[in-house]
Amino acid sequence: MALRKDAQRNRERLVDAARAVFAERGLDVALDEVARRAGVSIGTLYNRFPTRADLVRAVFADRAETVVRIAEHALGTDDAWAGFTHFVEQVCRMQAADRGYNDLAARSLPQAAPTPEHVRGYELMTEVVERAKRSGALRPDFVLSDMAFVTWAITRTIEATADVDPQAWRRHLGFVLDGLRAPAAHPLPVPALTDEQVGRIMRDC
Amino acid sequence: MALRKDAQRNRERLVDAARAVFAERGLDVALDEVARRAGVSIGTLYNRFPTRADLVRAVFADRAETVVRIAEHALGTDDAWAGFTHFVEQVCRMQAADRGYNDLAARSLPQAAPTPEHVRGYELMTEVVERAKRSGALRPDFVLSDMAFVTWAITRTIEATADVDPQAWRRHLGFVLDGLRAPAAHPLPVPALTDEQVGRIMRDC
DNA sequence: GAAGAAGTTGAGGTCATGCTCAACTTCCTA
DNA sequence: TAGGAAGTTGAGCATGACCTCAACTTCTTC
Structure with a gap:
């Protein structure tokens, strides 16, 4: 089953924000910085990407x-x-x-x-x-x-x-x-x- | 004015402990590990070496x-x-x-x-x-x-x-x-x- | 050996980060 | 459009490291 529309949008925002933050400050930044930059709560981040590695994978998949x-x-x-x-x-x-x-x-x-x-x-x-x-x-x-x-x-x-x-x-x-x-x-x-x-x-x- | 005898002994113990701990685990170990290994309280460590850099200097002086x-x-x-x-x-x-x-x-x-x-x-x-x-x-x-x-x-x-x-x-x-x-x-x-x-x-x- | 200076102690305050979950909101479907 | 599934929220607990300080102990000196 696919992600709901809002969830998909949030996912994109998270990946975009993480891409920017990782590029600036490296892979070890605090994750709430990523959530804040994405305009999303920290809970949503963990909901979508249970571990940091999941987020890193998504960011650098390409x-x-x-x-x-x-x-x-x-x-x-x-x-x-x-x-x-x-x-x-x-x-x-x-x-x-x-x-x-x-x-x-x-x-x-x-x-x-x-x-x-x-x-x-x-x-x-x-x-x-x-x-x-x-x-x-x-x-x-x-x-x-x-x-x-x-x-x-x-x-x-x-x-x-x-x-x-x-x-x-x-x-x-x-x-x-x-x-x-x-x-x-x-x-x-x-x-x-x-x-x-x-x-x-x-x-x- | 010189250090009191007990203080001098504690200083030596701290430097010895720090030398060992730094060698094993690097310069970023928790300092209470050093104090514990020296058999001395964390307060004494800070009393003698106000900053980590002071301790590092003492350890690697030679x-x-x-x-x-x-x-x-x-x-x-x-x-x-x-x-x-x-x-x-x-x-x-x-x-x-x-x-x-x-x-x-x-x-x-x-x-x-x-x-x-x-x-x-x-x-x-x-x-x-x-x-x-x-x-x-x-x-x-x-x-x-x-x-x-x-x-x-x-x-x-x-x-x-x-x-x-x-x-x-x-x-x-x-x-x-x-x-x-x-x-x-x-x-x-x-x-x-x-x-x-x-x-x-x-x-x- | 008394007094005070020097030194020690460790509980506890502070901070940063990781992560959770019960209450709430949004979306989808029938 | 109602109801339930999916998703969001953020206060808050946990952890671990740094560092302080008032009460206590040890040393030195006269």
Whole structure:
């Protein structure tokens, strides 16, 4: 059975308000701020979204699709390395523009994915990485789980520098990418995290 | 006027307890946990350390000296690049061993430094970086404020992976250092943060 | 060893956030 | 358009952390 008309309107208002508030202040804002901004009572918020995660999911439901588009574009680029850097840069740009998405990226990189879009985004990201390795431009000892390091690093820099210099993350990303080129590679001291380990970390917030 | 004997003993107990609790759970633990562990009332804690920052300072007072020692050792190494990587690795190792110090590193890189030891640590760190650049091994466009990126990145990885794989940060650091070698350098898209900007970020938590 | 200075204590006030639920309102349907 | 289902409301309870202060204890000094 569908939602009643008023309920549907309230739901939309809540998601819109949450989108704005999350973008401004991150995923950990007090939820009554969201309710107030939506012009709705806190009870209605909890009625519609019993947990914060439900609300977060609703707000960022469409982002998986965006990631898919970015990855497809990256795979359409002739130069595999350019595709890889394009992918990373675009995702980082989304993070820099939205504190909520930045938080989300730090906590749940597409992984152990629920929706078909998430699965597809995950697969395409894998292919972006593998293709860049096959081309010889991305260092061969880089594996998918190492993307977590990239994400965490840039995420943290965005958090720290957003107020002072909103473009600073680009410089950090420059250093990071220079460390991922094949000619830059020196032996790594320890093996990669398993995908399972990364998944566990993400699940624990 | 000096502290009374019992007060001095309580102070020591508080600092010891705080050291242990911070190391285990980070700088943001509830302070009554510290008081409980010290076997002292919460009132005494506030009496001795009016703010959390006072307690943190007392706990980590000796660390500045340790950093100085590490930097001196680094500067004593013939190979400037080996000295630089040694310095970074040892500081990261300290962070990995102590969640409190890890938090501290993310928030206040030695900067706008209060004690003489801090000033000295800051100067030596500058020299470690400059020497590595002069040697031609560290990329010439790297500046001191870029150390903040390194610190934030490894800090975040340590936070995320400590429970799952306590050595994982070494792999991340491997990627980072490979991006800092001179031959790896590609032009950076934006200029560095100023030292003043980094200082402001640290001050705002 | 008496007196007062120094230090300790912990119950309790304050605040921010999460979350609930009984009374009320709106909507839909027959 | 009446009645009941669906949805809304917000005061209020719960929790947990911060911090205070008046009454109490311990130390030091003469």
